[in-house]
């Protein structure tokens with residue numbers, strides 16, 4: 001779970017960017033989805049997805065205890081299927097939080113940037129340092145390697161600005177260059 005520091009930071013980013021439509025990849029207990037929903041306007045929405053039926057059920061029960069729970073939709077399924085489905089429907093999100101299986105971060109990032117991120121939108125990727133292992137000498141462990149590959153892939157993209165903040169486990173912020181230039 002991303003926890004309190006990341007939760008506060010997400011709330012700060014979502015509210016200051018005036019996001020209305022949020023996508024989260026990786027629901028778990030629903031904690032971060034709820035934190036983001038709390039700062040959305042009444043007609044705002046968080047769409048969050050997870051492949052684990054147990055955590056989805058758990059998250060639904062938790063979220064339903066909050067008055068902001070009505071702003072959250074949880075989609076059960078593998079992100080590699082949910083994201084293309086959303087793209088096919090033409091869904092657009094002005095804030096996207098990626099927080100699921102590190103191995104597929106490159107794929108998730110690509111479909112989000114190419115198809116799901118609305119003009120002017122912001123993407124946030126959690127665990128961008130993976131306990132420092134992404135920047136350690138070998139052996140880095142499986143997740144350290146995946147995270148490092150993801151960070152390298154981000155660096156190669158010429159069409160985005162990115163910044164890696166050493167907040168908690170590393171938070172990567174991404175925006176399209178065209179959106180930064182006014």
Ligand SMILES: C[S@@+](CC[C@H](N)C(=O)[O-])C[C@H]1O[C@@H](n2cnc3c(N)ncnc32)[C@H](O)[C@@H]1O
Nearest residue numbers: 001002026028031032050051078079099100101
């Ligand atoms: C780090 S937790 C998410 C924490 C949550 N965002 C929070 O901060 O409260 C990662 C979640 O991603 C889900 N997940 C892992 N692989 C996935 C996949 N391929 N598709 C969808 N969800 C996945 C896991 O079931 C887990 O609940």
